[in-house]
Structures are given as structure tokens and as C-alpha cells.
Amino acid sequence: MTKILIIEDEKNLARFVELELQHEDYQTKIESNGRSGLNEALNNEYDLILLDLMLPELSGMEVARRLREVKNTPIIIMTARDSIIDRVSGFDHGADDYIVKPFAIEELLARIRALLRRIKIENTITKKEDNNLLVFKDLMIDKDDGIVRRGNEVINLTKREYDLLLILMENIGIPLARDILLEKVWGFDSGAGTNVVDVYIRYLRNKIDRPNTTSYIQTVRGIGYTINDGK
Numbered sequence: 001m002t003k004i005l006i007i008e009d010e011k012n013l014a015r016f017v018e019l020e021l022q023h024e025d026y027q028t029k030i031e032s033n034g035r036s037g038l039n040e041a042l043n044n045e046y047d048l049i050l051l052d053l054m055l056p057e058l059s060g061m062e063v064a065r066r067l068r069e070v071k072n073t074p075i076i077i078m079t080a081r082d083s084i085i086d087r088v089s090g091f092d093h094g095a096d097d098y099i100v101k102p103f104a105i106e107e108l109l110a111r112i113r114a115l116l117r118r119i120k121i122e123n124t125i126t127k128k129e130d131n132n133l134l135v136f137k138d139l140m141i142d143k144d145d146g147i148v149r150r151g152n153e154v155i156n157l158t159k160r161e162y163d164l165l166l167i168l169m170e171n172i173g174i175p176l177a178r179d180i181l182l183e184k185v186w187g188f189d190s191g192a193g194t195n196v197v198d199v200y201i202r203y204l205r206n207k208i209d210r211p212n213t214t215s216y217i218q219t220v221r222g223i224g225y226t227i228n229d230g231k
Contacts, residue, residue, distance in 0.1 A: 002116065003027045005046040007037030007063065008078070009055050013101075017050065020105050021112075034058025041067050048116060050108075053079040053090070061093045068094035074115050078103065134169040136227055139208065139216055141169050155207050160185060164200050165208075168217065168227045175220035201225055 004021055008014040009032045018028045031037035034055035041049055041063070049067075053060035064075055075097075077090045082100040090098050097111050132143040138151045146162065148155045157165065163185045168176065178197045186196065201217055209215045218228040 001025065001027045002047045003029075003045070004112070005037070005041055005044075005049045006030045007032075007034065007041075007049065007055065007060070008052045009033060010052070017105070017108070020109065024109060026112075032056075034060060034063045038063045038066055041073060042070065046073055047119075048074045048076065048112060051075050051077050051095070053077060053081055053086070061089060064090070064093040064095055074119055076108075076111060076115065078108070134166070136169060136172055136216060139169075141166060150208060150210075157204075157207065160200055161204055161207070164197075165204055168225065172227045175223045175226045177224040181224060197224070 002025075004026050006014050006017055006021075006028060008017070008030065011032065014030045014032070018030055021028050029040065031040050035057040037051070037055070038058060051060045051063060055063070060077060060079065064077070067073065067075070075095045077095045077098045078101060079086070079090075079098075080101040087098050097115055099108055099111055134141040134143065140149045141147075142149075143166070148157055148162065148165065164181065167181065167184050181197045185200075205215050205217055208217070216227055218226050220226055
């Protein structure tokens with residue numbers, strides 16, 4: 001369930017917003033001053049924070065600033081201060097959106113949905129990029145387009161070379177036996193012609209390695225091969 005923290009000292013408004021959010025199946029908590037609100041936001045995980053600016057003990061701007069030093073929790077400022085300077089300052093202190101009091105609850109709910117949707121999309125893209133980009137030092141495989149780079153140089157590989165490097169990069173630091181590599185890349189049964197793995201490892205080293213440097217593809221005596229720095 002989506003968790004929303006409301007940091008608002010106007011009790012009637014805070015309770016009204018809370019009831020509307022709960023009606024939309026959000027889980028909520030109210031804090032009525034800036035210091036307790038900041039502590040709650042820092043010590044617990046929330047999907048979104050609704051933050052008033054004019055708060056006792058600690059201003060909303062200061063809450064946003066301190067929170068942004070350690071967390072990226074989305075923040076919507078809701079305040080009666082509607083000048084351009086206030087809006088700009090709010091965004092500069094880390095707010096993701098800004099709504100001026102008095103506001104229609106439908107607008108606030110729409111802004112919440114839009115912000116949560118945007119964060120979800122961004123997280124999905126980031127996760128996709130993380131899952132499809134394999135990196136070891138300056139060697140990189142982009143699984144989305146099948147491109148291999150070392151530094152700024154694109155390395156052209158055959159399909160077998162690419163598949164062999166891919167499984168090594170997916171298991172960095174883990175020694176993989178020749179028969180396992182043979183089965184994964186060529187689909188051969190264990191023990192059948194494992195010397196073909198040695199041949200293709202040599203092909204890869206010739207394309208990937210730099211002169212007078214340790215090969216990224218290390219031989220593990222009695223087992224097979226692994227991606228490692230040799231240290």
C-alpha cells in the first residue's frame with residue numbers, strides 16, 4: 001500500500017486530506033510540526049510527503065532541504081504562499097510539486113497520482129537499465145542492443161563470442177567450468193569437445209585485451225574461466 005506522510009499544522013486540513021487519501025486506499029500519517037515531521041520522514045519509508053511550509057519548530061523549506069540531503073522521497077508542498085519566489089525556492093529546496101491553498105482535493109489527488117506515476121516510470125526505466133547493462137571496469141555489454149565496448153571502443157564479436165562473453169559477464173568472479181560454458185553457449189553435452197571453449201576464449205582475449213595488461217578473462221586451473229582482474 002502506498003504510504004503518504006502529511007506534515008501540516010492546520011489540524012482540520014490535515015484530517016480532511018488524510019480522510020480523502022484513506023478513501024483512495026493510501027496509508028497515511030500526520031505530523032503537526034516540522035521537527036517531528038522531519039524525524040518521521042528520515043526514520044521511516046514513505047512513498048510521498050505532503051509538506052506545509054509554515055510549520056512550528058522547523059520550516060517546511062528546512063524540512064525539505066534536510067530530507068534531500070539523505071533521501072529522494074517525493075515531496076509536494078501545499079501552502080498559502082503563492083509568490084513566484086516562494087515557488088522557485090520550494091523547488092530549489094527539493095520539492096517535486098507545489099500546490100497553493102486553498103485547493104480542490106481533486107487537484108491534490110491528481111497531482112499525487114501524476115507524481116507517483118512518474119516516479120514509478122523512472123524507477124522502471126532505471127531498473128531496466130541496471131538489469132541490461134553489464135559492466136566490469138571499462139568493459140561493458142549493453143544487452144538491449146548487443147553492443148560490447150571497452151572504454152570508448154566498440155568491439156565487434158561473432159554470435160558465439162558474444163554469447164560466451166555474456167555468460168562470463170553475468171557471473172563475474174565465479175569460475176565456470178568448460179563443460180558448463182560449452183552447454184550454455186553451444187548446447188553440447190558435457191565432456192564433448194571442450195577444447196572449442198579454449199579456442200573461443202583465445203578469440204575473445206585477442207579482441208578484448210589491451211597490450212601489456214592482464215587479461216580480464218582469467219584461467220582457473222582445473223576448472224575453466226572467469227571474468228576477473230587477476231588480483
